Amino acid sequence: MLPPSLGRKILQLFKRLKSQKTLNHTKPGDIKWQPDFQCRCRWARFSSWLECVCVVTFDLELGQALELVYPQDVKLTEKEKTSICYLSFPDSYSGCLGDTQFSFRMRQSVGRRGSRDGDVYNRDAPVTLQKEVSHFFGYVYFRQVKDVSVKRGYFQKSLVLLTLFHSLLQIIAPEYFEKLEPCLETVCNEIDQWPKPVPGMTLNLPVMGVILQIRIPSKSDKPGGTPTVLPTIHELDLFFSMLIHLQMLWELVLLGEPLIIIAPSPTVSSETVLALVSSICPLKFCCDFRPYFTIHDSEFREYTTRTQAPPSVVLGVTNPFFIKTFQSWPHIIRLGELKMAGDLPKQVKVKKLVKLKTLDTKPGIYSAYKTFVHKDKILIKRLLKGIQRKRPSEVQSAILRRHLLEVTQSFIIPLERYMASLxxxxxxxxxxxxxxxxxxxxxxxxxxxxxxxxxxLTSMLKGDWMGLYRKFFRSPNFDGWYRQRHKEMSQKLECLHLEVICDADLMGWTKDKSEVEIVDVVLKLREKMTKARQQQLHVRDGVMDKLETFIESIISSLPEDLQTLLNTE
Structure with missing residues (x-):
């Protein structure tokens, strides 16, 4: 099967055996459970849905302060806690009264280790809904109301969920602001009883007296099929003031161009960024993106340096100060309150970057970018007519999402077809x-x-598709797509190899082979099987069991010293 290369490994194994004078056998009752291990087990199911729940309040001396983290034993670094505090309150320019919902994305501290559950989930989830190992998603419910009992005259507090599943916030937050901390303890204990999230499976999840019936899509689902309940689906009606520039927005995201969104509120900022990022679905956006970004962010200096070209990132901000700070960036979208021209939303214009000078700069797209592919005028007319006829925004958004999906698929299919030929x-x-x-x-x-x-072959849009591909090859999105597809194909090859080995006459192969060759095969086969289990490969049913049986049979036919060696390996 594989060329013998065992000498050094056998020698290492024998040395290891000689150094171990006795084998330590521990009885189950002898195990001493450590407190932190108990904690990890205690919240294992909870942590597959949420990292934690945070409450951020305003302290007159400290400013934004972390009042509560639940579960209390969750490990957050001081840097992460500081970031959560700053990202959980709207910028002072936003002037948000009442309840405000928005989201943020922040870097995890170096050295944090993800769970194996995330590996299993990500194996079956679409790339656009996979859990990240380097960033946290935070969903914020901020309440600011007048309160004469407070020195500043306002009650200001945010409930924050660090999670991929945003809809929980809308259920938990209103109840929390009525009942406070005891409510959080109850809901966290309820979530800790839930089964772990499984893509493709419908789950019934009890929380706060209601049953959530949810289904997370799986990789095998048809793109654009049944929408999921918990993972966020960002409505695209935010684009309606920029409809005539839809092709430009799609290309900027596809190519991973540096892009700033300056919005009137953190809600508009975060929803616009997330809608943009999801506009190239089912292609995964592999660049950095921050739905809500502030001057207090730890990456502020990194993104505002003028000594190098702007990074591939989409930033959502609300502070007009950023207009001055990001003047060297190639693409800036300034959003204002939606204005109507008759019964249609007034379309923002594309303007030259030199006109972006003052804090009261008018709404518009400030960029010199020229699209490679022409806009779809029929789609734009259809959507504008839908606005005139008061077509429901959910329907409008579905039409827009389907169009973007079709354009992205038309772009990806040739790449997928060529990749398959490799x-x-x-x-x-x-x-x-x-x-x-x-x-x-x-x-x-x-x-x-x-x-x-x-x-x-699949798109009616005309233009310089070749030029678009050439620029795409230089983007992080191509690199991310290629790495993911190469990994999947490599794993498919591993599965095929294991299945072919399983179907071969393994016992017959051993008849004229030396002990060294046989032991070499056993070791390498075990290594392949261990790798397959670690990577959660979809190997045909029965393959692993048959190979285990073969290994056991081979080992039992060898001399006792080799059996001892192999059974302790």
């Missing part, structure tokens, strides 16, 4: 050789395929 043929995978390599991605070779299998 996969080795199944018949070239044999039990007795290392699996063949995936061929490298050749950009010129791909471009040559576009004449007969390009986007023009």
């Amino acid at each position: 996969m080795p043929l199944q018949r070239s995978v044999t039990a007795w050789k290392t699996p063949p390599q995936i061929r490298p991605f050749n950009q010129d070779e791909f471009m040559a395929t576009l004449d007969h299998s390009g986007p023009q």
Whole structure:
């Protein structure tokens, strides 16, 4: 199966055995459970849905302060706590009275380790709904009301959920502001009884006297199918003041261009950023993005330095101070209150960056970008007519989302088709050789395929598709897409190899082989099986069991010293 290369490994194993004079066998009753281990087990189910719940209040001496974190034993660094505090209150320019909901995304501290549950979830979830290992999502419910009993005259407090599943906030927050801390303890204990999130499975989840019936999409679902309840689906009616520039917005996001959204409130800021990022679904947006960003953010200096080109990031801000700070950025969208021109939303204009000078700069798209592909005038007319006829915004948003999905798929399909052609043929995978390599991605070779299998087959949009692909190849989104597809194909090859090995006459192969060759095969086969389990590979049913049986049979036929060696490995 595989060339013998065992000498050094056998020697290492024998040395290890000799150094272990006795084997320590621990009885189950002898295990001493550590308190922190108990805590991890106690909140294991909870942590697969939420990292934690935070309450941020305004302190006259400290400013924004973390009043409460639940569960109390959750590990947040001081830097993370500070970031949560600053990101949980609207900027003073926003002037938000009453209840305000918005979201943020922040870096996790270096060294934080994710759980294996996230690996299993991400294996089956669509790339756009996978959990991140380097960032937290925070969903904020901020309440500011007049209160004469408070020295400043206002009650100001935010409930924050660090989670991927935003709809929980709308259920928990109103109840919390009525009943305060005891309510949080109750709801967290309820969530800790939930089953873990499983993509593709419908779950009934009791919380605060209601039953949530939710289904998280799986990778195998058709894109644009049944919407999910818990993972956020951002409505795109926020785009209606920029409809005539829809193609520009889509291309800027697709290419990972540096983009600033200056909005009148954190709600508009965060929803616009998240809607933009999701506009290239089912392609994953692989650049950085911050739905709500403030001057207190730890990355503020990193993003505002003038010594290097702006990074590939979409930032949502509300403080007009950023107009001056980000004047060197190539694309800035200034949003204002929605204005109507008759019965239609007034469309913002594309303006030159030099006109972006003062804090009272008018709403508009400040960019010199020229689109590669022409806009869809029929779609724009259809949506504008829908506004005139008072078509429900949910329907309008669904039309817009379907259009963006179709454009993105038209762009991705040629890439997927070419990538599939790089996969080795199944018949070239044999039990007795290392699996063949995936061929490298050749950009010129791909471009040559576009004449007969390009986007023009599935899209009516005209323009310079080739130019768009060339620029896309230089973007983080292409790099992220390619890495993910290469990983999936490599795992598919591993599965095929294990299945081919399983179907081979393994016992017959061992008859004329030396002990060194047989032990080498056992070790390497175990290594492949361990890797398959760690990566949660979808190997055909029965394959792993059959290979385990083969290994046991082979080991039992070897001399006792080798059996001892292999059974302790």
